[in-house]
Amino acid sequence: MSxxxxxxxxxxxxxxAALAQRQAMLxxxxxxxxxxxxxxVETPCLQVSPGLEPYLRTFATTLEGPRGEATVLHLxxxxxxxxxxxxxxxxxxxxxxxxxxxxxxxxxxxxxxFTMLEWYRAGADLTELMDDTEALVRTATRAAGAERLVHGRxxxxxxxxxRRLSVAEAFAAYAGLDILATAPDPLAPDARLLKxxxxxxxxxxxxxxxxxxxxxxxxxxxxxPHLGIGVPTILHSxxxxxAALARRSPAxxxxxxxxxxxxxxxxLANAFGELTDAAEQRRRFAADAALKYALTGETAAxxxxxxxxxxxxxxxxxxxxxxxxxxxxxxxxxxxxxxVLWAPVxxxxxDGE
Numbered sequence: 001m002s003x004x005x006x007x008x009x010x011x012x013x014x015x016x017a018a019l020a021q022r023q024a025m026l027x028x029x030x031x032x033x034x035x036x037x038x039x040x041v042e043t044p045c046l047q048v049s050p051g052l053e054p055y056l057r058t059f060a061t062t063l064e065g066p067r068g069e070a071t072v073l074h075l076x077x078x079x080x081x082x083x084x085x086x087x088x089x090x091x092x093x094x095x096x097x098x099x100x101x102x103x104x105x106x107x108x109x110x111x112x113x114f115t116m117l118e119w120y121r122a123g124a125d126l127t128e129l130m131d132d133t134e135a136l137v138r139t140a141t142r143a144a145g146a147e148r149l150v151h152g153r154x155x156x157x158x159x160x161x162x163r164r165l166s167v168a169e170a171f172a173a174y175a176g177l178d179i180l181a182t183a184p185d186p187l188a189p190d191a192r193l194l195k196x197x198x199x200x201x202x203x204x205x206x207x208x209x210x211x212x213x214x215x216x217x218x219x220x221x222x223x224x225p226h227l228g229i230g231v232p233t234i235l236h237s238x239x240x241x242x243a244a245l246a247r248r249s250p251a252x253x254x255x256x257x258x259x260x261x262x263x264x265x266x267x268l269a270n271a272f273g274e275l276t277d278a279a280e281q282r283r284r285f286a287a288d289a290a291l292k293y294a295l296t297g298e299t300a301a302x303x304x305x306x307x308x309x310x311x312x313x314x315x316x317x318x319x320x321x322x323x324x325x326x327x328x329x330x331x332x333x334x335x336x337x338x339x340v341l342w343a344p345v346x347x348x349x350x351d352g353e
Contacts, residue, residue, distance in 0.1 A: 006344060018332040018340045021144040025328055028143035029097070029117065032136055038093040038119060043082035045099060049303035050074035051081075052244065052288040054295055057103035072301075075101035078321055079118055080245070081306040084274065087122055087317055088309040095119035097324065108336040109266060109326060112345050117327075120274075120319035126257050129271045129318045130234055133261050134162050136322070137232065137268075141331050149232070149330035151264040156231050158263065165227075166237040167255070175201055175222040179239065182211070186240035186254045194218075212242065228262030235260050244284045246272035261322075264330055271320035278311035 004011050033040065050058040059075040076082075079098040086094055100116045121128060137158045141149060148155045171179040177197040183189030189211040198205050198214050203221055205214050227233040236259035240248060243256030257273025275281050282302070289300045328340040338344045 006338075015339050018328070018334055019342060021146075021332050022328045022340055024143045024145075025140045025331065026097070026324075028139050029136065029324075032139050033095045033119065036093070038095045039091055041083065041086060041091070041094045041096050043079045043086075043096065043098070045075050045101070046073040047076045047081065047303065048073060048305070049081065049301045050101075051077040052285050052292060052300050052302070053077070054288055054292040057105075057296065057298070059101050059103050074301075077102050078116060080319065080321070081303050083118060083120055083319070084314060084317075085306065085309045087120055088312055088314050092122040092315075093120070106347075109329070111325065111337050111341065114337070115324040117322045117324045118319065120317055122315040122317045124318045126236065126259055126271060126273050126318055129320050130162075130164065130236075130259065133234070133269055133271070133320065133322070134158070134232075137261075137263070137327065140327055144328070144331035146331045146333075149228075149263045149327075150333040151266050151330055152335070154229055154264040156228050156264050158232055160231045163231055163233045165233060165235055167235060167239065168237065170223050170227075170235060171218070174226055175203075175218050177201065177218075179215070180254050183239055183241065183254065189239065189241050215239070215242070224262070224267075225265065228264050228266065228268075232261060232263045232268075235262065243272060244288050245275055245281075247275045247277075249273075257318075263327075266326055266330060267323075268326055268330075269320055269322035271318065274314060274317045274319055276310060276314045276316065278307050281310055282307055 006012065030040065046063065056077050058077060060072055061075070063071045063073050077100055079096050079100070083094060083096060096118050098116045098118060099113060101113050103112060105112055141158050148157055168180050171177055182193040182197060191209065191211040191214060194211050194214045195205045195209065198218060203218050205217065227235060237249060237252065237255040238258040240254060240256045243258040246256040246258045249255045249257050259271050260267055261269040285302050289302065292298055292300050325337050325340055329337050332340060334340050
């Protein structure tokens with residue numbers, strides 16, 4: 001079948017079973033949220049600001065008005081801003097299966113256009129979202145007819161009790177260092193301190209590496225290989241500087257209310273206890289925009305309407321984004337994310353496989 005296009009019947013037949021499982025999982029997800037009184041919403045893909053994460057590259061386009069006026073808009077990397085506006089508008093529980101877009105990302109576990117399952121709860125905390133995540137993943141896995149989540153040689157049992165581990169605990173256990181001690185100022189962590197720790201444990205760095213760069217090098221090299229193996233893992237309580245949209249933890253001011261979920265060695269979801277202070281959010285946006293420009297040369301717009309909604313009054317809430325295609329990939333045991341998509345994004349001189 002080498003050289004045949006993805007739509008060739010012989011090639012497409014190889015993904016039909018996984019796509020049937022995808023359909024069953026999709027129906028189960030919608031039933032899961034309907035049973036919990038969540039509204040399914042739809043928000044525009046085109047946004048003034050696609051998100052200000054410094055390391056995410058975006059797609060831009062021009063919206064032309066009837067009189068020739070032009071506005072640069074972006075395909076969103078997440079429906080987060082619009083969904084939080086709906087929280088302000090008075091929708092207390094909402095979810096969305098959104099098409100989202102991230103440029104420069106294509107690998108066995110990445111696709112430039114993919115499905116993000118995102119949900120928010122007003123009046124909730126991260127513990128409730130952790131419980132949601134465990135129940136949702138079990139429901140979707142059961143709908144796929146699977147007993148385990150599998151990626152390559154790694155597997156985990158989502159029906160067993162999940163492991164919950166703080167970032168500080170993970171760095172101490174697997175890297176032998178106190179990550180919070182390298183950030184005496186939680187909002188301005190000290191790269192020199194963390195580089196010294198990296199050198200001590202044999203992780204190489206460069207003169208240009210920032211604290212975040214070194215953090216991720218250690219995370220990828222020493223921590224992530226242990227996450228989600230055997231049972232899914234929730235990694236929580238991230239250093240405060242690494243959660244631009246999350247509120248500070250009242251239990252420990254050095255960390256933010258953020259967690260990520262891992263299964264079979266794959267990052268599956270990212271959650272926040274939502275920041276509600278508009279002035280603090282503006283400050284963080286400005287810092288991220290400056291960093292994004294320094295790293296990529298891209299100028300990032302700030303969504304003033306989102307800040308106005310925060311200022312009007314975002315209720316205490318928590319929200320999470322889960323990669324639905326990745327969950328399907330793990331439940332079906334597929335080797336790549338393309339194998340669980342109805343049709344991949346085409347690239348020049350490629351059969352899309």
